[in-house]
Amino acid sequence: MILPIQLFIWDANGTIFDDKDVSDMSRDAIFDHFGVARPNPAEWADRVSSNILDLYHSFGIPLSVSREEINRIRMEGYVKNINEVRVRDGARDLLWSFRGIGLFPYSALISAEVPAIIDILLRRFNIKNQLGIVIAGAWPKKRYLEKFVDSTGLPRRRIAYFGDTAEDVRISNELGLVSIGLVNPTSYSSVGAIMAENPDLAVVDMKDLSQRIAYFRQTSIGLNTDS
Template identity: 20%
Template sequence: MEARVKHIIWDWNGTLLDDNHAVIQAVNAVCAHFKRGTITHAEWQEIYTRPVSVSYSTLLGTELTVADWANVDRLYHQAYRALLHTCGLQRGADSALQGWRNAGGSQSLLSMFFHTELLPLVTQLGIADLFARIDGLREQTGGDTKVEYLRRHLADLGKQPDEVVLIGDITDDAEAAAQLGVDCVLVSVGAMTRRRLQTTGAPVVDSVPEALDLLRAA
């Protein structure tokens, strides 16, 4: 990790937002619709991948058409939205964000959650003014890989890849970062197990504050 890094691009779901309980309940709502038995969060951590449609093909044991995936995505987010009010920030995330800014660092938020819903949620949690830029998904159906969204986010920020680090919670974060020459730190508090995260070769830590400790130690 390079000491020159002055800007952090944060992932949202599972990284800054502690939504694991809402995620697994929403996944199980999809399971119930398709008459598939419920699963645990630990089991979902082993299945989850991007594109997310591949995860549901594995979960449901069938290939999904475009229409199938749109239906699954709708069912999932309908259940997920009903639980969003129960979700808060990850342990230590608020103070970590404040501390990075107070130390002179800049940061932005790049989420694959819907932009029109992301903005009010971040504002409600009282952290919107800590970010130089906030970008969410602007399409109607999500679940794609992050690389092109990251490329656009960098361009809109006016940052070079070697100036930033991406902090996320899934292998796709590391893969997108690697394709664009961006450093990445992964936190094992979200959608994937530490074992799976370690396969990327990116540094893996167990909390948001530990991710910042790693950057400061670089």
């Protein structure tokens, strides 16, 4: 099936940016700070979500710890290791391609990540000008995504959301968007968790995604969802 897409929305961490190792180190720093045993990586990958407060509390971080405190420690650990973050191979090419064909508004980024971290990453890798709209600190993620989608006036099945977590796929499906899951060894969620949410399309990397873009039109791309 070829799905015509007029707006392509990206997640940031684990999707545009290959940063799982850095994220894991900042996560472990949070558990170490509060003297709580680090979580099992596989269990974390099955349960990871943008609702970090409930997520960390469920793994033993004291209920008295706030979202702001978790974000502060995360940012310190993330920035400390930021030299290890990379842009995923092929992401730049896709961003430029979407901009060049007149998508509305070529590409957007919606992420629950700490806004300061997103700003640092976009500036560091000089890709902010390849995105039409950037929304960071988007939590609850579904509410932010729905508000933005509604503001475009586009049919929801003409909008794709591309993320690397089971939550990304689930939210996309609940909102009636075209859901694209990145099932890569360095995705934040496990492959099993992502596939359990039944994405419209699952890709292993940017090359895989680019090969699914079947044709170009003036204001849309054709996304091939056939296996």
